Amino acid sequence: MPNVILDFEKPLLELENRIAELKQYAGEKGIDLEAEINILENRLRDLKKEIYENLTPWQRTQLARHPERPNALDYFKLLFTDFLPLCGDRCCGDDPALVGGIARFEGVPVTVIGHMKGHNTKENLARNFGMPNPEGFRKALRLAQQAEKFGRSVISLIDTPGAYSGAGAEERGQAWAIASNLFAFSRLKTPIIVIITGEGGSGGALALGVGDVLLMLENAIFSVISPEGCAAILWKDAQRAPEAASVLKLTASELLSLGLIDGVIPEPLGGAHRDPEGTADNIRAEIRRRLQELRQIDAEQLVAARWGRLRRIGCF
Amino acid sequence: MLKDLFRKQKRYITVRPGTVPEREEEKEPLWIKCPGCGEILYVRELEKGLKVCSKCRYHFRLSAPERIAATVDDNTFQELDGDLQAVDPLSFPGYRSKLSSAEQETGMRDAILTGQGTIDGRSVLIGALEPNFVMGSMGCIVGEKITRLIERAIENKLPVILFSASGGARMQEGVFSLMQMAKTSAAIARLHEAGILYVSVLTDPTTGGVLASFAALGDIILAEPGALIGFAGRRVTEQTLKEKLPPDFQTAEFCFNHGLIDLIVPRNEMRQILAQILSLHSERG
Numbered sequence: 001m002p003n004v005i006l007d008f009e010k011p012l013l014e015l016e017n018r019i020a021e022l023k024q025y026a027g028e029k030g031i032d033l034e035a036e037i038n039i040l041e042n043r044l045r046d047l048k049k050e051i052y053e054n055l056t057p058w059q060r061t062q063l064a065r066h067p068e069r070p071n072a073l074d075y076f077k078l079l080f081t082d083f084l085p086l087c088g089d090r091c092c093g094d095d096p097a098l099v100g101g102i103a104r105f106e107g108v109p110v111t112v113i114g115h116m117k118g119h120n121t122k123e124n125l126a127r128n129f130g131m132p133n134p135e136g137f138r139k140a141l142r143l144a145q146q147a148e149k150f151g152r153s154v155i156s157l158i159d160t161p162g163a164y165s166g167a168g169a170e171e172r173g174q175a176w177a178i179a180s181n182l183f184a185f186s187r188l189k190t191p192i193i194v195i196i197t198g199e200g201g202s203g204g205a206l207a208l209g210v211g212d213v214l215l216m217l218e219n220a221i222f223s224v225i226s227p228e229g230c231a232a233i234l235w236k237d238a239q240r241a242p243e244a245a246s247v248l249k250l251t252a253s254e255l256l257s258l259g260l261i262d263g264v265i266p267e268p269l270g271g272a273h274r275d276p277e278g279t280a281d282n283i284r285a286e287i288r289r290r291l292q293e294l295r296q297i298d299a300e301q302l303v304a305a306r307w308g309r310l311r312r313i314g315c316f
Numbered sequence: 317m318l319k320d321l322f323r324k325q326k327r328y329i330t331v332r333p334g335t336v337p338e339r340e341e342e343k344e345p346l347w348i349k350c351p352g353c354g355e356i357l358y359v360r361e362l363e364k365g366l367k368v369c370s371k372c373r374y375h376f377r378l379s380a381p382e383r384i385a386a387t388v389d390d391n392t393f394q395e396l397d398g399d400l401q402a403v404d405p406l407s408f409p410g411y412r413s414k415l416s417s418a419e420q421e422t423g424m425r426d427a428i429l430t431g432q433g434t435i436d437g438r439s440v441l442i443g444a445l446e447p448n449f450v451m452g453s454m455g456c457i458v459g460e461k462i463t464r465l466i467e468r469a470i471e472n473k474l475p476v477i478l479f480s481a482s483g484g485a486r487m488q489e490g491v492f493s494l495m496q497m498a499k500t501s502a503a504i505a506r507l508h509e510a511g512i513l514y515v516s517v518l519t520d521p522t523t524g525g526v527l528a529s530f531a532a533l534g535d536i537i538l539a540e541p542g543a544l545i546g547f548a549g550r551r552v553t554e555q556t557l558k559e560k561l562p563p564d565f566q567t568a569e570f571c572f573n574h575g576l577i578d579l580i581v582p583r584n585e586m587r588q589i590l591a592q593i594l595s596l597h598s599e600r601g
């Protein structure tokens with residue numbers, strides 16, 4: 001059971017508690033309550049389906065931001081072996097809001113990078129809530145260029161509210177760091193798989209987002225502005241974020257139908273935070289399939305196709 | 317074509333270096349107060365001086381047509397892709413009416429004017445963002461027109477100059493806008509591989525997703541004095557930090573002092589500096 005329960009999950013919590021109580025009671029008293037428990041468990045399954053298959057964009061936003069949702073290091077552990085963290089931008093420092101290194105995916109060395117959120121306030125303070133400074137973006141670029149040199153594919157996991165907007169970030173060229181990543185990743189001669197696992201917040205997300213395939217977890221979001229920011233601009237009222245979430249078309253299924261992403265990776269019923277292993281299994285299958293395809297393409301062609309994908313984006 | 321733009325123009329008057337601009341609209345105010353020094357300035361005089369305050373050198377914003385006219389040689393500008401017009405891919409509330417009032421106000425179809433012209437006789441592909449069209453924001457049209465301009469530059473081996481004046485990515489086109497950052501940056505990466513010069517000029521204001529993409533990627537980056545230049549809005553940063561920021565925070569001068577741009581160039585010297593850059597790149601060393 002997660003510690004943080006979202007509003008729309010509360011009916012589930014109540015049912016789950018009742019089932020647990022019944023089971024405990026039956027055990028203590030030695031009474032057979034299996035029929036009753038079965039009925040409740042069926043109802044729980046139906047309710048779960050009903051709730052999670054009809055999530056509003058705002059509810060998905062809440063799931064995408066759920067503090068217990070697996071973060072980059074959780075996924076590194078679940079998806080890879082031999083993870084070796086590599087640090088620093090070789091200029092100013094190491095950014096704890098963006099992690100990366102080398103690991104093996106099903107035996108093959110790959111370079112992994114990702115925004116890093118915490119699961120609680122203390123961790124989040126240490127990770128700056130997953131909002132990188134320029135050092136983080138520069139580290140990601142350094143690791144990706146290293147991957148190109150050694151012929152490793154890059155797996156990039158996106159989960160950030162956005163790039164950090166501090167005075168120091170401005171002084172050290174936040175915008176320049178993001179732009180440099182967009183520029184350089186577009187020409188890297190090695191396969192790049194991008195997966196938005198949680199929050200894909202604007203330019204800070206996009207800085208890790210240029211690759212050969214762009215995938216999203218079912219309950220991840222990807223947006224040019226936060227729903228709160230959008231509501232503040234549209235209606236001068238950040239409280240109307242739930243409405244803004246619908247307007248922005250930020251869910252995986254909406255973005256897929258707009259042709260802006262290449263695929264949606266399903267999450268187990270109840271969301272990634274209720275079943276990190278099951279979620280990782282789905283991600284693993286997708287990475288395996290995509291890597292197999294991409295590794296067969298010659299580097300020049302790969303880069304040309306990457307450009308072709310970006311070139312086509314636009315409506316007019 | 318540029319003439320048509322001026323004719324539709326309501327807020328701006330043509331500025332051609334060395335010529336006296338004609339008054340287009342009778343109801344234009346005759347006087348304007350300088351936000352820099354508070355001086356009351358005669359509009360006609362201000363326009364003769366490229367909209368720079370004669371007292372304090374405050375740089376008023378230029379519209380995209382004014383910017384192009386102030387930069388290229390007379391009668392050499394030929395607009396490209398002027399027919400491209402924004403659609404409303406997300407059916408975003410209020411977007412269509414925002415577009416049509418922006419069109420009325422500025423006489424432009426979207427927030428950028430691109431084309432080919434010469435500076436001191438040298439051919440360039442040039443673009444200028446229009447700060448008054450939905451805050452100069454980048455949606456699909458801005459991204460597409462910049463990309464086409466760069467493709468033409470690669471094809472014809474001509475240098476590119478882009479003047480930025482923008483609030484960032486256009487919210488109303490959602491992730492389509494966001495992806496224009498990647499598209500324009502990737503286009504510039506190809507321009508870079510082709511060995512072609514790209515000069516980025518940052519003018520007031522250059523922020524958000526425009527700064528964090530093509531505007532930051534110039535081989536040479538120039539800025540106008542006093543221009544607001546930064547990634548996050550000043551208010552956002554102040555809220556994040558819960559403290560007041562220095563007065564020069566996110567200005568051209570701040571960026572210069574932190575090594576982020578090459579030069580601050582006053583408007584009356586911009587043409588000459590651009591001509592010098594083009595000349596220095598006209599042959600291999």
Ligand SMILES: [Zn+2]
Pocket residue numbers: 350351352353354355369370371372373374
């Ligand atoms: Zn003044």
